[in-house]
Amino acid sequence: MADIPHSSIRRKINRRGLPFKANSSAVLLSLPAIMLVLVLFFYPLLFGLDISLRSSEQAPSWSLTNYFQFFSNSDLVATIWTTFRVALPVTLFSVLVSIPLAYYMRRGIKFERLLTAILILPITLGNVMVAQAMLDYFSPTGWFNRVLLSLHLIQQPMLLLHHWLAVEIALFIQGFPFTFLLILGYMSAISPDLERASRMLGARPWQTFWRVVLPLSLPGIAVAFCLNFVANFSVFPSANLVGEPSHETRVLAIAAYETAFTNYNIPLGTAISLIMGVIELLVIALVLWLQRKTARGATISGGKGV
Numbered sequence: 001m002a003d004i005p006h007s008s009i010r011r012k013i014n015r016r017g018l019p020f021k022a023n024s025s026a027v028l029l030s031l032p033a034i035m036l037v038l039v040l041f042f043y044p045l046l047f048g049l050d051i052s053l054r055s056s057e058q059a060p061s062w063s064l065t066n067y068f069q070f071f072s073n074s075d076l077v078a079t080i081w082t083t084f085r086v087a088l089p090v091t092l093f094s095v096l097v098s099i100p101l102a103y104y105m106r107r108g109i110k111f112e113r114l115l116t117a118i119l120i121l122p123i124t125l126g127n128v129m130v131a132q133a134m135l136d137y138f139s140p141t142g143w144f145n146r147v148l149l150s151l152h153l154i155q156q157p158m159l160l161l162h163h164w165l166a167v168e169i170a171l172f173i174q175g176f177p178f179t180f181l182l183i184l185g186y187m188s189a190i191s192p193d194l195e196r197a198s199r200m201l202g203a204r205p206w207q208t209f210w211r212v213v214l215p216l217s218l219p220g221i222a223v224a225f226c227l228n229f230v231a232n233f234s235v236f237p238s239a240n241l242v243g244e245p246s247h248e249t250r251v252l253a254i255a256a257y258e259t260a261f262t263n264y265n266i267p268l269g270t271a272i273s274l275i276m277g278v279i280e281l282l283v284i285a286l287v288l289w290l291q292r293k294t295a296r297g298a299t300i301s302g303g304k305g306v
Contacts, residue, residue: 052271066271076255076272080279083251086164086239087232090171094179095225099217102184103209107192119177130173131241135161161242167249170238175231179224186220187213222291226284233280252276 053062070076105112122130138144140157148154160166190213198208236253243249252272260269 048270048274051267052274054267056267066268067275069268070271070275079250079252079255080275082249083233083235083253083276086167086171086235086243086249086251087229090168090175091225091229091232094172094176094228095183095221097176098180098183098224099214099221102180102187103213105184106187106190116181119180121177122173123177125174127170127174127235127237128241131170131238134166134170134242138166162244164243164248166242167235167238170242171232171235174238175228178231179228182224182227183217183220186224187217190216218291218294222287226287229283229287230280233283234276252279 050062052066053064055063055065105115109115125133136142138160140159144160145154145157149157160169194212194216195208198212199205203211234253235251236257239245239249239251239254245254253276256269256272256276258269259272260266263269
């Protein structure tokens with residue numbers, strides 16, 4: 001048997017060792033992020049779970065008393081449906097508006113940078129500032145009503161604050177830009193060759209969108225929906241400032257805050273917060289499951305840029 005040169009053996013060992021070295025490097029580089037998640041997410045989660053399972057903060061044993069108390073209280077249970085009524089319509093509307101706009105802008109348009117900057121601006125303001133601006137703009141003496149009154153389009157100021165619609169407007173202003181940019185980024189990464197091939201085969205523009213672009217965009221649309229829904233479902237400042245927190249917009253976050261810091265029942269307030277988190281996770285799991293069931297051709301070779 002001919003001797004194998006040592007240099008050849010070393011090259012083979014190095015090649016075989018590369019995946020292990022690459023994986024080790026990836027793990028080491030991920031350690032700061034893993035530690036951050038453990039400290040800022042898992043520890044507070046476990047700490048909150050521990051509090052929610054006690055009848056009082058000093059109780060020595062665990063029990064499901066707080067959860068039974070929540071689901072036996074019709075007023076507290078009603079906050080679940082109120083929160084869905086606030087979060088779901090504006091999330092669906094933001095996604096439905098973003099899809100055609102992103103499809104139109106995916107290859108670039110005139111003044112795209114200016115339009116993108118205008119869309120990003122509300123994200124930088126924050127929920128409280130957007131709500132405060134709405135209080136000044138949509139109040140009976142604000143600019144909106146004053147302009148309509150001066151044009152004789154209305155006879156008396158419109159009541160646009162402190163109800164469900166005002167919260168929807170605030171959430172849309174804050175969440176739509178984020179949803180739009182996510183979907184735009186995903187659609188822009190779809191290979192234009194697929195659309196050209198579809199047109200060459202005789203498909204009309206709407207058929208190309210429905211059978212090519214939309215199926216390939218479903219993963220990005222699902223992620224955008226989930227992130228926007230979670231933000232809207234945990235709404236607190238907008239529901240307080242421009243909504244009616246005592247009735248029409250008494251969402252889960254408000255119920256948890258009032259229970260913990262107004263009624264001084266921190267274990268029950270923590271349990272309400274965890275119930276809100278579990279509902280959000282269930283909705284995310286459902287949306288991602290539906291996306292996997294309905295998406296067709298999302299892994300076509302060349303369909304997405306890498």
